[in-house]
Amino acid sequence: xxxxxxxxxxxxxxxxxxxxxxxxxxxxxxxxxxxxxxxxxxxxxxxxxxxxxxxxxxxxxxxxxxxxxxxxxxxxxxxxxxxxxxxxxxxxxxxxxxxxxxxxxxxxxxxxxxxxxxxxxxxxxxxxxxxxxxxxxxxxxxxxxxxxxxxxxxxxxxxxxxxxxxxxxxxxxxxxxxxxxxxxxxxxxxxxxxxxxxxxxxxxxxxxxxxxxxxxxxxxxxxxxxxxxxxxxx
Numbered sequence: 001x002x003x004x005x006x007x008x009x010x011x012x013x014x015x016x017x018x019x020x021x022x023x024x025x026x027x028x029x030x031x032x033x034x035x036x037x038x039x040x041x042x043x044x045x046x047x048x049x050x051x052x053x054x055x056x057x058x059x060x061x062x063x064x065x066x067x068x069x070x071x072x073x074x075x076x077x078x079x080x081x082x083x084x085x086x087x088x089x090x091x092x093x094x095x096x097x098x099x100x101x102x103x104x105x106x107x108x109x110x111x112x113x114x115x116x117x118x119x120x121x122x123x124x125x126x127x128x129x130x131x132x133x134x135x136x137x138x139x140x141x142x143x144x145x146x147x148x149x150x151x152x153x154x155x156x157x158x159x160x161x162x163x164x165x166x167x168x169x170x171x172x173x174x175x176x177x178x179x180x181x182x183x184x185x186x187x188x189x190x191x192x193x194x195x196x197x198x199x200x201x202x203x204x205x206x207x208x209x210x211x212x213x214x215x216x217x218x219x220x221x222x223x224x225x226x227x228x229x230x231x232x233x234x
Contacts, residue, residue, distance in 0.1 A: 171210030
């Protein structure tokens with residue numbers, strides 16, 4: 001009986017040591033991955049990385065991680081120059097991350113995620129004198145964006161608002177396009193659209209990740225993204 005008791009105690013101690021080592025390894029790996037993502041994407045802040053699954057060391061031995069979550073609440077600027085836009089609440093989940101033998105590159109079987117663009121940030125990058133906000137829903141229930149701009153006319157500045165749809169182009173670009181332009185100034189549709197219609201490209205995503213859905217809401221534009229066989233590093 002004493003031998004069995006001693007064996008059980010040893011087993012519990014060893015299990016505790018393994019658990020501690022496993023959790024320490026996860027903590028170290030999460031911090032290393034977060035720093036690498038920050039440096040490779042030139043982020044001002046460090047993302048939060050959470051490696052799921054237990055035990056972690058067994059996943060490392062098999063060179064495949066079940067699931068990795070990456071989030072950045074502070075936001076990241078996507079795009080360049082006057083075509084950039086601030087993206088916030090960036091959350092992604094990497095499924096089936098295969099690590100190479102040298103641990104220098106990784107490929108995810110599948111990536112899913114969400115991001116958000118506020119109307120305030122969209123207005124900053126829409127163009128001088130342009131503001132954006134929620135425009136309600138159309139007859140089909142699809143969200144709209146209200147775009148307001150000022151036009152320089154001979155009689156002075158004239159302000160007009162349009163309701164615009166938001167769509168995706170090539171899985172990388174958010175397009176805002178007015179459904180209908182006010183016709184109280186005939187012949188000026190082109191000038192009005194120069195103010196109210198615009199594209200903003202979301203850059204800096206890992207190769208293979210595309211924007212899959214956009215949805216204007218009362219708080220801003222929600223974005224869904226995804227991809228398969230996504231190379232993360234290397």
